[in-house]
Amino acid sequence: ETGVTQTPRHLVMGMTNKKSLKCEQHLGHNAMYWYKQSAKKPLELMFVYSLEERVENNSVPSRFSPECPNSSHLFLHLHTLQPEDSALYLCASSQGQESTDTQYFGPGTRLTVL
Amino acid sequence: GDSVTQMEGPVTLSEEAFLTINCTYTATGYPSLFWYVQYPGEGLQLLLKATKADDKGSNKGFEATYRKETTSFHLEKGSVQVSDSAVYFCALSRYQKVTFGTGTKLQVIP
Numbered sequence: 001e002t003g004v005t006q007t008p009r010h011l012v013m014g015m016t017n018k019k020s021l022k023c024e025q026h027l028g029h030n031a032m033y034w035y036k037q038s039a040k041k042p043l044e045l046m047f048v049y050s051l052e053e054r055v056e057n058n059s060v061p062s063r064f065s066p067e068c069p070n071s072s073h074l075f076l077h078l079h080t081l082q083p084e085d086s087a088l089y090l091c092a093s094s095q096g097q098e099s100t101d102t103q104y105f106g107p108g109t110r111l112t113v114l
Numbered sequence: 115g116d117s118v119t120q121m122e123g124p125v126t127l128s129e130e131a132f133l134t135i136n137c138t139y140t141a142t143g144y145p146s147l148f149w150y151v152q153y154p155g156e157g158l159q160l161l162l163k164a165t166k167a168d169d170k171g172s173n174k175g176f177e178a179t180y181r182k183e184t185t186s187f188h189l190e191k192g193s194v195q196v197s198d199s200a201v202y203f204c205a206l207s208r209y210q211k212v213t214f215g216t217g218t219k220l221q222v223i224p
Binding site: 004006040041042043045048055056090092097098099100101102103104105106107108 | 118145146148150155156157158159160163165203207208209210211212213214215216217
C-alpha cells in the first residue's frame with residue numbers, strides 16, 4: 001500500500017450506532033488530519049495531530065472522537081450521529097506543519113447517517 | 115481570519131479550450147498557496163503550489179502565479195482535455211493551518 005488509505009470507503013449507520021473510521025499513511029509523515037467535506041461548502045478541518053499529539057480541535061461536537069495511537073494511524077470514532085453529519089470524511093497527512101508542506105489525502109469515507 | 119474565494123462552478127468547456135479558474139485570498143503575512151484537484155471518487159491531490167510572491171507553480175500544463183498585489187492565484191491551462199474534468203480547490207497555508215475554497219467543478223466535453 002502506498003500513500004494514504006482509508007477504510008471503509010462507504011458507511012451507512014443509524015443514529016444510535018457506534019462505528020469507527022480508519023486512516024493509515026505510508027509516507028513517514030508526522031502530521032495527520034481529519035476533514036469533513038459537504039456539498040458546496042469548504043473543507044472543514046476537524047482535528048490535527050502532530051507527532052501523535054492533538055494540536056487542533058475546531059469546535060467539533062463530542063460525538064466525534066479522534067484517536068492517534070501512532071504516527072501512521074488515525075481513527076475517528078463515531079457515536080450518536082445526526083443526519084447532518086452525513087458527508088465525505090477525508091484523512092490527510094503531511095511531513096510537518098510548515099506552511100509550505102503539501103497535504104496528502106486519502107480517498108475518503110462516504111458516511112450516511114439514517 | 116483567513117479566507118479563500120474561488121469562482122463558483124460548474125465550468126463547462128469544450129476540449130482544447132482555454133481554462134481560467136479565479137482564486138483570491140484574504141490573509142495577513144505571507145501564506146503559501148496551493149491548487150488541489152479531486153477526481154471523482156478520490157481524495158484531493160496536489161496540482162501545484164507557490165510559496166512566495168511572484169512564484170509560478172506549474173504541473174501537467176496547469177499554471178498559477180502568486181500575485182500578492184492582487185491577492186490572487188488564478189489557475190490557467192492553455193488547452194483542456196476530457197481527463198481534466200474534476201473539482202479544483204484553491205487553498206492557502208499559514209501558521210500551521212490550511213484554508214480551502216469551496217471548489218470549482220470543471221467539466222470538459224469532447
